[in-house]
Every structure is written in structure tokens, then in C-alpha cells.
Amino acid sequence: MAVTKIASDALGFILEACKASHPHEFGALLEAKEETIINVIYLPGTDTTRRSVSLKTWMMPNMPHAGSVHSHPSGAAYPSEQDLIFFRSNEVNIIVGSPYTRNSWNAFDNSGNRIEIEIVDYDFGEEEHDMKWL
Numbered sequence: 001m002a003v004t005k006i007a008s009d010a011l012g013f014i015l016e017a018c019k020a021s022h023p024h025e026f027g028a029l030l031e032a033k034e035e036t037i038i039n040v041i042y043l044p045g046t047d048t049t050r051r052s053v054s055l056k057t058w059m060m061p062n063m064p065h066a067g068s069v070h071s072h073p074s075g076a077a078y079p080s081e082q083d084l085i086f087f088r089s090n091e092v093n094i095i096v097g098s099p100y101t102r103n104s105w106n107a108f109d110n111s112g113n114r115i116e117i118e119i120v121d122y123d124f125g126e127e128e129h130d131m132k133w134l
């Protein structure tokens with residue numbers, strides 16, 4: 001199922017994580033339930049002490065994930081050449097540009113084309129929606 005929505009809470013968490021990482025990049029994977037992104041999967045070993053997250057060195061977990069998210073502290077929310085290569089393995093890829101507001105991010109498909117992701121209020125119900133640590 002195509003991912004077309006993101007839970008407002010998940011986006012809020014992503015923006016906070018990007019701000020906390022600034023001026024370094026923040027990077028994580030996205031978990032979706034049906035067509036909605038509901039969770040962020042943080043990967044241990046992501047080197048946040050450098051100015052850029054090396055996407056190629058991420059350990060890709062053997063678990064279903066819908067996409068990726070990372071920040072661009074420089075502000076431009078558009079993919080680099082390296083990003084486009086990484087995007088190929090993910091259905092949806094979010095880039096958040098500084099200053100990390102609800103208006104400073106873009107989503108791209110696995111070919112690097114911009115896609116629209118709608119921000120929705122998602123009812124998490126009884127589900128655990130804490131950040132996951134692998």
C-alpha cells in the first residue's frame with residue numbers, strides 16, 4: 001500500500017529530533033501502518049558527531065520499514081546524489097531542512113520524485129508508539 005500520510009505526532013517527533021541534532025544531521029527509518037507513517041526507527045551506530053550522516057553505512061534492519069528520514073542542516077530539503085542512491089530501497093524518503101518546521105520538509109519516492117504526504121491526526125489506540133531502539 002502506498003504511503004500517503006504521516007501522523008502529526010510522528011512528524012512532531014522528527015522535527016524535534018532534527019532540532020536536537022543540529023548542526024549535525026539526524027537520520028532514521030520510518031515505520032508505516034497501512035498508508036500512514038506512524039513511527040521513527042532509530043538505528044544504533046548512526047554517527048551523529050559528523051556533519052553528515054553516512055547513509056551507506058546504516059545497518060539496514062531485517063524488518064519491514066516504509067522509508068527513511070534525514071535532515072539537511074544546510075536548509076535545502078532536496079536530495080543529494082548520494083541520497084538518490086539510498087532512496088532506491090525505500091518507498092518514501094523525507095528530507096527535513098533547517099529550521100525544521102512543518103513547512104521545511106519534502107517527501108520523495110524511490111526515484112527521487114517529490115510526493116505529497118498529508119499530515120493527519122492518527123489514533124494510536126493501545127499501540128505502543130514510543131521511539132523504537134533496535
Ligand SMILES: [Zn+2]
Pocket residue numbers: 070071072079080083095
Ligand atoms: Zn541528504
